[in-house]
Amino acid sequence: xxASQVIDRIRAFPPRMTEFTKQFWWGLASGDFQTTRCDGCExxxxxxxxFCPHCWSEGVRWVPLSGRGKLYSQxxxxxxxxxxxxxxxxxxxxVDLDEGLRIATRVLSETEPRLDTAVxxxxxxxxxxxxxxxxxx
Amino acid sequence: MTHNVAILGAAVLPxxxxxxxxxxxxQVLEHETLAKVVIAAMADAxxxxxxxxxxxxxxxxxxxxxxxxxxxxxxxxxxPCTGTVQEVLGNGMTAALAFEAAANDIRLGKSQxxxxxxxxxxxxxxxxxxxxxxxxxxxxxxxxxPFGFTPISWYAMDAARYIYEFSSSREELASVSxxxxxxxxxxxxxxxxxxxxxxxxxxxxPIVDPLGLYEVPPRGDGAACLVMVDEEIAKVSGKPYVxxxxxxxxxxxxxxxxxxxxxxxxxxxxxxxxxxxxxxxxVTADDIDLAELYAPCTIIEVLASEALGLVPRGQGARLCxxxxxxxxxxxxxxxxxxxxxxxxxxxxxxxxSFFELKEQLTGRAGERQVKGARxxxxxxxxxxxxxxxxxxxxxxx
Numbered sequence: 001x002x003a004s005q006v007i008d009r010i011r012a013f014p015p016r017m018t019e020f021t022k023q024f025w026w027g028l029a030s031g032d033f034q035t036t037r038c039d040g041c042e043x044x045x046x047x048x049x050x051f052c053p054h055c056w057s058e059g060v061r062w063v064p065l066s067g068r069g070k071l072y073s074q075x076x077x078x079x080x081x082x083x084x085x086x087x088x089x090x091x092x093x094x095v096d097l098d099e100g101l102r103i104a105t106r107v108l109s110e111t112e113p114r115l116d117t118a119v120x121x122x123x124x125x126x127x128x129x130x131x132x133x134x135x136x137x
Numbered sequence: 138m139t140h141n142v143a144i145l146g147a148a149v150l151p152x153x154x155x156x157x158x159x160x161x162x163x164q165v166l167e168h169e170t171l172a173k174v175v176i177a178a179m180a181d182a183x184x185x186x187x188x189x190x191x192x193x194x195x196x197x198x199x200x201x202x203x204x205x206x207x208x209x210x211x212x213x214x215x216x217p218c219t220g221t222v223q224e225v226l227g228n229g230m231t232a233a234l235a236f237e238a239a240a241n242d243i244r245l246g247k248s249q250x251x252x253x254x255x256x257x258x259x260x261x262x263x264x265x266x267x268x269x270x271x272x273x274x275x276x277x278x279x280x281x282x283p284f285g286f287t288p289i290s291w292y293a294m295d296a297a298r299y300i301y302e303f304s305s306s307r308e309e310l311a312s313v314s315x316x317x318x319x320x321x322x323x324x325x326x327x328x329x330x331x332x333x334x335x336x337x338x339x340x341x342x343p344i345v346d347p348l349g350l351y352e353v354p355p356r357g358d359g360a361a362c363l364v365m366v367d368e369e370i371a372k373v374s375g376k377p378y379v380x381x382x383x384x385x386x387x388x389x390x391x392x393x394x395x396x397x398x399x400x401x402x403x404x405x406x407x408x409x410x411x412x413x414x415x416x417x418x419x420v421t422a423d424d425i426d427l428a429e430l431y432a433p434c435t436i437i438e439v440l441a442s443e444a445l446g447l448v449p450r451g452q453g454a455r456l457c458x459x460x461x462x463x464x465x466x467x468x469x470x471x472x473x474x475x476x477x478x479x480x481x482x483x484x485x486x487x488x489x490s491f492f493e494l495k496e497q498l499t500g501r502a503g504e505r506q507v508k509g510a511r512x513x514x515x516x517x518x519x520x521x522x523x524x525x526x527x528x529x530x531x532x533x534x
Binding site: 012045047 | 265266269276278279284285293294297298301342347393394395398
């Protein structure tokens, strides 16, 4: 179960949801961070996909992720697209999850975090739905 | 039988803010602008328009109102063609892909004279609006864009990782901007030509940490036309020309980040494409006299120059600060001024790289001439160098 943080606004650029990815987004809203794993080659993928990108098997199942990892890199965006103007500056980064998956997300940290620092994934509960972010432990 | 490809003529528009706001009474339009560049390029090649049989365009930005631009220009310039008339698109690699497609028509004997050409007008569209498009081109719309990644935010994260892994510094990276502006001061078609100091670079407003305004590409408009021919035509022309010696391509099968964690700043695509291009050309990185790389930010010039073997891994920024990649140094990089100072009209940027190499390899680069330059390398990319297209060019005088 991920920690969660309430954000009192709507998402600036909300992700689209499909019949398939709603499992991810609805799960996230209730604190679950999950993705798909191939029944055949057993490899994980992220974002979750209705097939395995490694062996193209269509036999995949949802599995929980620990929500723990290391910060591979990060930056602060000062010049942002129109819809993010109210949020600038904001920090984003790349996280290597403990399960061996690389993801990109927001980073919650007032100060510049050292790279390779341990982070946890948290849920950002916007008024219109969830996003996620990484926070140094 | 395959045919050797040569660049016999070329012309470009100086990079600048040419586009007028949408509500301006008098507009500067893409087709009028590009036509002049095409006529100049053909005059440079010394060929008649009736010899052209293929047109390969870099697709314009979506802001260009005239759609199906390629077929419009075939009419505007009265250019019947037996090879092909097409537009290609592939992010920052667009113009290099157009170059490839034109070259392929010559290699396969479908054309003896092919134009690789295009125009990129975008500067009157505000950056905050433009980024609403570009953020969707450099990341997953549902799993990256909602967090606010911008195209150059990925490069900024390359910079942070590079500084961390190799004990480099923002100052070393910023030396690339100073060097490139010095080069641009000698280039009449460059967008920014007034020399700048390291302190001025460091004092600019932050854009994506650790990069400031002078370490990221400016916005600008450009147009270019390369006249590509069967080398037999170049030989009989009696003019100096550039021969395409080798090419290499690699797409790593990832978009911005590899979901299987890898060494992001090794730029594996540039490594693989570079090796393939050198191999086809029968040369090594040590044989290269100068490089004109697709490098929107300072860090990318450093990483690409390392990946192409021009400087040792982890030392590119320091060696730039020491002058190794400057005009007069061991391996001059971005003698045009690069994307920060020559300018970056993205869909045609690689055309400008080929143009600079043609000027250099035919001895026409004036004050910024690399003495005795014979072999040059150029690269183009998309994403965060997730794919690279590399060419080795040789001057024949």
